Amino acid sequence: MRILVTNDDGYLARGLRTLARAASAIGEVSVVAPDREQSATSHSLTLHYPLRVRVTDEGVHVVDGTPTDCVVLAVGELLPARPDIVLSGVNHGANLGDDVLYSGTVAAAMEATILGIPAIAISYAGKDAEVIDSWEEVLVRLLHRLVLRPDFPAETLLNVNLPPVRPEAVQGVRVTTLGRRAYVDSLTRAVDPSGREYFWIGGGESRWWGGPDSDFRAVHSGFISVTPLHLDLTNYRLVEEIGRWDLSL
Numbered sequence: 001m002r003i004l005v006t007n008d009d010g011y012l013a014r015g016l017r018t019l020a021r022a023a024s025a026i027g028e029v030s031v032v033a034p035d036r037e038q039s040a041t042s043h044s045l046t047l048h049y050p051l052r053v054r055v056t057d058e059g060v061h062v063v064d065g066t067p068t069d070c071v072v073l074a075v076g077e078l079l080p081a082r083p084d085i086v087l088s089g090v091n092h093g094a095n096l097g098d099d100v101l102y103s104g105t106v107a108a109a110m111e112a113t114i115l116g117i118p119a120i121a122i123s124y125a126g127k128d129a130e131v132i133d134s135w136e137e138v139l140v141r142l143l144h145r146l147v148l149r150p151d152f153p154a155e156t157l158l159n160v161n162l163p164p165v166r167p168e169a170v171q172g173v174r175v176t177t178l179g180r181r182a183y184v185d186s187l188t189r190a191v192d193p194s195g196r197e198y199f200w201i202g203g204g205e206s207r208w209w210g211g212p213d214s215d216f217r218a219v220h221s222g223f224i225s226v227t228p229l230h231l232d233l234t235n236y237r238l239v240e241e242i243g244r245w246d247l248s249l
């Protein structure tokens, strides 16, 4: 099995290395990753400047672009053969609920899905990224369960979040739905040392809500969360109702 590993935290990230090691227990791994942190770049594609690629001594392809660029280049040009699966992560930080829409980690998996390749995004929901190495064994077992399935669903990616506990303390795996998140006080308006006003998005607190089967509830209860995601954003429940609106021009 040919496995492409990528991420959005950059090629030096601990989570990427842990995932590549875990994946090598399952198949032949190629790593194509951004040259720097690309978190929260979502599904952006670089169209307005050329992309450069270099190969490290370890054989990692390093791209000066986004996670989506990495998947496009890997599948279209860099790899000798099309991968059987794309793994993205392990992200340093959770990708739960609404955050999947901002995540570069999840977007790389989405790009693979668009290209018709099975894909899994994996994130560690703790703030202590330095412990991600300790998840390698659990990841190998989890990948065995997910990657080797002959019935891996088409047009669907799996969004996996590891809970912020020690791997020995994991309660199990739950299949979940996306929860909802609201940020509180996450926009700062201030003045820089030269007297110019600036704005800074980030920080603050977040509030979560969602059903008992939601992803954040699973992770906060010590379970690994696996959410199947598809890319069709159509709200099918409303197609009929909005079809009855008078939209005559």
Ligand code: MN
Pocket: 008, 009, 038, 039, 040, 091, 092, 105
């Ligand atoms: Mn990230």
